[in-house]
Amino acid sequence: MSFENKLLQMKGMLKKQPAKKQPARAVERPLYEKEWRKIGLELKENKFGFVYEKKIHYPLHQIHGKVQLDELNRVLAAWEQTPFEHPFKLKQGDPIVFFDTETTGLSGTGAYIFLIGLLVQKEDHFEMTQYIMPDPSHEAAFLYETGLWRDEEPIIFSYNGKSFDWPQLTSRWTMHRQVLPKLPTPQQIDLFHGTKRIWKNELARMKLSTIEEEKLGFIREGDVPGYLIPPIYLDAVKSGFPDGLAKVLYHNELDILSLVSLYVLSSDLLMQDLLSETSGAYTNIGKWYADLKQFDQSAAYLEHVTQQRGSSAAFARFLLAIQKKRNGQHEEAVQLFKEAAPHLRGAVEVEAWIHAAKLYEHQLGNLDQAIIMAGFAKEAIQHTKVRNSLIQDIDKRLLRLEGKKRKKRPEVAQN
Numbered sequence: 001m002s003f004e005n006k007l008l009q010m011k012g013m014l015k016k017q018p019a020k021k022q023p024a025r026a027v028e029r030p031l032y033e034k035e036w037r038k039i040g041l042e043l044k045e046n047k048f049g050f051v052y053e054k055k056i057h058y059p060l061h062q063i064h065g066k067v068q069l070d071e072l073n074r075v076l077a078a079w080e081q082t083p084f085e086h087p088f089k090l091k092q093g094d095p096i097v098f099f100d101t102e103t104t105g106l107s108g109t110g111a112y113i114f115l116i117g118l119l120v121q122k123e124d125h126f127e128m129t130q131y132i133m134p135d136p137s138h139e140a141a142f143l144y145e146t147g148l149w150r151d152e153e154p155i156i157f158s159y160n161g162k163s164f165d166w167p168q169l170t171s172r173w174t175m176h177r178q179v180l181p182k183l184p185t186p187q188q189i190d191l192f193h194g195t196k197r198i199w200k201n202e203l204a205r206m207k208l209s210t211i212e213e214e215k216l217g218f219i220r221e222g223d224v225p226g227y228l229i230p231p232i233y234l235d236a237v238k239s240g241f242p243d244g245l246a247k248v249l250y251h252n253e254l255d256i257l258s259l260v261s262l263y264v265l266s267s268d269l270l271m272q273d274l275l276s277e278t279s280g281a282y283t284n285i286g287k288w289y290a291d292l293k294q295f296d297q298s299a300a301y302l303e304h305v306t307q308q309r310g311s312s313a314a315f316a317r318f319l320l321a322i323q324k325k326r327n328g329q330h331e332e333a334v335q336l337f338k339e340a341a342p343h344l345r346g347a348v349e350v351e352a353w354i355h356a357a358k359l360y361e362h363q364l365g366n367l368d369q370a371i372i373m374a375g376f377a378k379e380a381i382q383h384t385k386v387r388n389s390l391i392q393d394i395d396k397r398l399l400r401l402e403g404k405k406r407k408k409r410p411e412v413a414q415n
Contacts, residue, residue, distance in 0.1 A: 028137070029050060030043065030050050030052075030134035030135065030138065031240060032236075032240030032242075035240045035241070035242050036052055036132075036236075036240070036242050036245070038242055039054075039242045039243075039245060039246040039249065040054045040056075040246075040249075041053065041054050041132060041242075042054070043134075044145060045141075046141050046144055046145055047141075047144075048138075048140040048141035048144050048179065048180075049137065049138040049140065049141030049142075050134055050138050050141055051131055051132070051133065051134065051138060051141050051142045051145040052131070052132040052133075052134060053129060053130070053131055053132075053145065054129070054130045054132070054249060055127065055128070055129050055130075056127070056128040056129075056130075056253065057125050057126070057127055057128075058125060058126040058127075058128070058257075059125055059126075060124065060125060060126070062126065064216075064218060064257040064258065064260065064261045065212060065216035065217040065218030065258070065261045066216060066217035066218075066261075067216065067260070067261035067264045067265060069121075069126050069257075069260055071264045072121065072260055072263070072264060073092060073121075074264075075263070075264050075267040075268065075271075076090055076091060076092045076094075077092060078267070078271055078272070079091065079267065079271070080092065082271060084289070084294045084296065084297045085292065085294060086270060086289075086292065086294070087189065087194075087292075088189060088194065088263070088266065088267055088270060090155060090189075094155050095151050095153065095154050095155060096120070096121070096154075096155050096157065097118055097119070097120055097148075097151075097154050097155065097156055097157065098118070098119040098120075098157045098158075098256050098259040098260060099116075099117070099118055099119075099156050099157060099158050099161060099165065099166075099256070099259075100116075100117050100158060100159070100161070100165065100252055100255045100256050100259070101113045101115060101116050101117070101161075101165045101168065101169065102114060102115035102229050102233070102248060102251070102252055103168060103230070104230045104233065104234065105230060111168070112133070112136060112139065112172065113133070113168055113169060113172055114132065114133045114142075114233050115130060115131065115132050115133070115233075115248065115249070115252055116130070116131045116142075116146050116148075116169075117129070117130045117131075117252045117253065117255070117256050118130075118131075118146065118148075118256075119256045119257070119259070119260070126260075128253060128256060128257075130249055130252060130253070131145055131146050132245070132249075134237070135237050139172065139175070139176065140176040140179055140180060143169075143172065143173055143176065143180060144180055144181075148169075148183060148184075149180065149181040149182065149183055149184065151184065151186075152184050153184065153186070153187065154184065154186040154187070155186060155187045155188075155189065156186045156187070156188045156189070157189050157191065157259050157260075157263060158188065158189075158190055158191065158192075158259070159190070159191050159192045159195075159208050159255065159258075159259060159262075160190065160192040161188065161190055161192075162188045162190035162192075162193070163190070163192075166186075166188060169183070170183060189263070191259060191262050191263060191266065192206065194266050195211055195262070195266070197284060197285075197288045198266060198269060198270075198281055198284055198285060198288070199211075199215070199281055199284070200284050201280060201284075202278055202280045202281050202284070208255060208258055209223075211258070211262060212254075212258055215262075215265060216258060216261045216262060216265065218258065218261070220254060222247070222250070223247070223250065223251055223254065224244070224247040224248060224250075224251050226251075229248050229251065232244035232245060232247070232248055233245065233248060269281070269285060270285060274301075274304050278312075279305045279308055279312045279313055279316065280312070282301050282302075282304060282305050282316070283301070283302065283305050283313075283315050283316040283319065285301050286298045286299075286300075286301035286302040286305065286316060286319060286320075287319055289301065290319060290322075290323065295323055295326075298319075298323065299320060299323055301316075302316045302317075302319050302320040302323070303320060306320055306336070311343035314339075314340045314343035314344050315340070315344065315348070317336045317337075317339050317340035318336070318337065318340040318341075318344060318348060318351075318352050320336055321333045321334075321336035321337045321340065321352070321355065322355070324336060325355065325359065330359050330363040330364055331364070333355075333359060334355075334356050334359040334360065334364065337352045337353070337355050337356040337359070338356055338373075340352050341353050341356070341376065341380075345384070346384050346385075347384060347385075347386050347390075349380045349384065350377050350380045350381055350384065350386055350390065350394075353373050353374070353376040353377035353380060354373075354374070354377050354393075354394070354397075356369075356373040357370045357371075357373035357374040357377065357397065357401075358370075360373060361401065361404075367401055367404055367405045367408065368405070370401050371398065371401045371402065371405065374394060374397050374398050374401060375398065377394050378394050378395070378398065381394065
């Protein structure tokens, strides 16, 4: 197959045929082997064809941003000692792989993965292996050489990999399912989703480079923009020119090293660090633990935030009040709802006043206060958009409370 056809196939412009079982060494030896060796790529051969490989070793004390790589061992040991559960909770000895890919496009059968980077910890160092597909005719060899099929229960760390990289890999693997070993279904820890849970509304963007600069203490220098990566690879395949490809490898390397640093930093925030972050981040963590039904851990973070005064702690007070209400601590709950509501905005403010009204009516037996709280809820809906059924519920609640109060007055007079 000519390079022109290979490039057209890569761009999705040729009709795709299901991969057929092919005899060993049925593909051509890649060109530009000497040129690509200059950037650390060694040509490897397996039963399906050829693949380029680059290995990088890092000492355990290697620092990326403000995190030393071997702090991974510290946080894994700390997670083992925690009495609560969390998706980030692993233990030492788990088969952890930090994983990232580079592709020729975002989706579709014409989009190829051409670079897969894997980082694992060895006994006395970290080892990164980057695999480059020489051209589409070597895709089966490229996928096979990664060894991702060998481990039955790998734990894959990525950044948006659960939604993009791994499904894309699965799709490409399926194209060669007749010849490749079965790809396992791994446990995945997608740090993109964890980042959103911790820093929602705290960061303007969730790009990994933004996280690096604002949280990891790392600023990229000499990096290539992501949108240039596909054409750089296509040009390298066509011309053999390796300098641009070296920058793509470096981009992938930084992405993967940042996964280690981000996991360490996130784990510290989720277990013990209550000093370095904003009240908003700790409120988000408290909510995350509440969503996981780890209520004791949730309360620890929310109570930490509520020690602060003012609007920045309002949502934490609201979330903590819900937990207090669930635990039967009605006096504490109603006080927290009342403190939080004036500083909240939107539907959550209305919800806080309604919670307080319910507590006064049903648990604390104070109809006057229940009416006042329901009145505040009715006032709050005047400046926010809520569903019509909620407006009707508030009106019905006020009518019922007024009726209960009228019935109670004659009883008081007779006594």
